[in-house]
Amino acid sequence: MAIMPRKEMLPGSHSEEALFTVKNLLAFPMLKDTRLLAGNQGLNRPITRVNVMEDPDVLSWVRPGEFLMTTGYPLWDEPERLRQIVPELVRRGVAALGIQGNGGNVPLPLDVVQEAEKQGLPLLELPADTVIADLVRSIMERVLAQETSQLADLQNRIQSMTRLLLDGSGLYTFLDAMEDMLDNPVAVVRESDKPWLSKSLRTAEPTEVWPLLQSLTYRQVGRGSISGFVHLQNAYRTYVNQIPMKELKQACLVLVERNREIQPIDALSVDRLSSLAGLELANLEAVREVEGKYLDQFLQDWLSGKIVSATDWRLRADVCGCTVTEGTPMCAILVGWRTFESAGKIREVARRLRSEKLRTVDGLMAAPVGDELALVLPIVPLLPAGSERDEASSQLIQKLLAELRMLLGERELNLYVGRIVERADGLPGSWAQAKRARQVAEVCKLPGEIVPYDRLGVYSLLYLIPSGEEREQFLTRFALPLQQADRKGGGRLMETLEMFFRCNGNIKLTSEKLFAHYNTIVYRLDKVQSILGVSLDDPEDRLQLHLALKLGQITPGTLGK
Incomplete structure (x- = not known):
């Protein structure tokens, strides 16, 4: 994976002179004989605390920004152990490691020095006569003086960001202001959602930010931690703090170390501002919930034909933030699952499709309609009606199905598609066609993951045949006698005849599909011909029987009388 180069410090960054760094520490008179063994590139790391450790298990106690001191005696007998903890100290944000010398009797292992140099961790050999207590006191005096200034700075930051949110500027403005304040990009990362990004990540070239966004x-x-430094796969270091969210998806505020090194005051700012980000997320969720209910009702009324005038449509579309402009060709799509999905699951899927921008489709709208998921798909580019547009829309729907499966984690999805309409008032007809396509496809077992209404062929004509005496007579003549014979133990005649037609009149294949002997199938088909007085060798009789079966499947209630 490509690694994005870090940018130079932006104008207006915090002055490094205000920080107490490792370089400042080396200027202490008591450390004039200190040797810098490795990590010269880390001399500007700020020190915010000091710790003295003689426990071999130091990793359990170290904290970010810490100057860690030790005599090293517990580790002299385990040089490999000392070398191994150096990368972990860097990961945990330790500013520098000071090991008190022993008069040159036992030099520090070379591989430890090399590892510290590789990691950029300042490794100091303190003079053997260093009074540790005096050094700790001197460091803490500098740190406390610095913290007083930083606390005032932190208070100003919190106040300015609070005023920003009270003005109703929104989450993106909040993140942009944080980026200006911290000189590093900021993001809100939420479970099962795309991240909200500050301006430098939103406006950067895709090739530059793609590894980071991944x-x-x-x-x-997230990784279940409350807060701390996290190294991303693309070698970026981030500071992460969980955003307090009640009864909502978990989220965290992320500061990316891209322009300059993250300072302790920056990490503290992220900790404090996470609560404000949580309030704005809760507000966004509430707004989204209200807008979603309006949009759901708008789409339900639109698809059911309750919006009768163009003026009403434009007014309600504007209120709901509908992105499909009047005059755009569009079609209605019904999403089908192989297994039953609850109304709650369908509402959640519709809400998720509204909140996530799909790569393949612009302006897609989704809403639950009863126990079904309806999609309104704008057809772009705006091509004139004809074969070229039909081909483009077919490819668009194929891509939509693939992305829906990836997004929802559902492999068993089907799309039932109504005809493309040119005007908003034609969409109810497209939705009716999509529902008809699903009904016919399911009862007639039509193949394919995408079933357009125009592909129904003769089935759509059968669907349109109205109830009446002629249809009843037709079904009574060709279908009802077989159904009555089956009820009396006639030997699965309807099932056998249907499979016979599916197998294109192949008796051997029919017997294999029904797990029945060849002679049994022959006997059943002879009985069908005897009961109805027809010949399966006659194309006209076969057509009549086949149409009767399909008509009965489309309107099963009629056949059951």
């Missing part, structure tokens, strides 16, 4: 997922940065 890592800005909740799975990568």
Whole structure:
């Protein structure tokens, strides 16, 4: 994976002189004989605390920004152990490691020095006569003086960001202001959602930010931790803090170390501002819920034909934020699952489709209609009606199905598609066709993952045949006698005849499909011909029988009388 180069410090960045760094520490008179063994590139790391450790298990106690001191005696007998903890100290944000010398009797292992240099961790050999207590006191005096200034700075930051949200500027403005304040990009990463990004990530070239965006997922940065530094797969270091969210999806505020090194005051700012981000997320969720209900009702009324005038349509579309402009060719699609899905699941899927921008489709709208999921698909580019547009729309629907499966994690999805209409008032007809396509496809077992209404052929004509005396007579003549014979133990005649037609009149294949002996199938078909007085060798009789079966499947209630 490509690694994005870090940018130079932006104008207006915090002055490094205000920080107490490892370089400042080396200027202490008591450390004039200190040797810098490795990590010269890390001398500008800020020190925010100090710790003295003699426990071999130091990793359980270290904290970010810490100057860790030790005599090293517990580790001299385990040089490999000392080398192994160096990368972990860097990962945990330790500013520098100081090991008190022993008068040159036992030099520090070379591989430890090399590992510290590789990791950029300042490794200091403190003079053997260093009074640790005096050094700790001197460091803490500098740190406390610095913290007083930083706390004032932190307070100003919180106040300015609070005023920003009270003005109703929104989450993106909030993140952009944080980026200006911290000189690094900021993101809100939420479970099962795309991240909200600050301006430098939103406006950067896709080739530049793509590796970073691939890592800005909740799975990568959440990891169940409350807060702390996280190294992404693309070698970026981030500071992550969980956003307090009640009864909502988990989320976290992420500061990306892209322009300059993250300072302790920056991490503290992220910790404090996470609560404000949580309030804005809760507000967004509430707005989305209200808008979703309006949009659901708008689409339900639109698809059912309750919006009768163009003026009403334009007014309600504007209120609901409908992105499909009047005059755009569109079609209605019914999403079908192989297994039953609850109304709650369908509402959640519709809400998710509205919140996530699909790569293949612009302006897609989704809403639950009863126990079904309806989609309104704009057809772009705007091509004139004809074979070229039909081909483009077919390819668009294929891509939509593939993306829906990936997004929803559902492999068993089918799309039933109504005809493309040119005007908004034609959409109810397209929706009726989509529902008809599903009904016919299911009862007649039509193949294919995408079933357009225009592909129904003769089945759509059978569907349109109205109830009446002629249809009843036709079904009574060719279908009802077989059904009555089956009820009396006639030997699965309807099932056998239907499979016979599916197998294109192949008796051997019919017997295999029904797991019955060849002679049994022959006997049943002879009985069908005897009961109805027809010949299966006569094309006209076969057509009549086949149409009767399909008509009965489309209107099963009539056949059952």
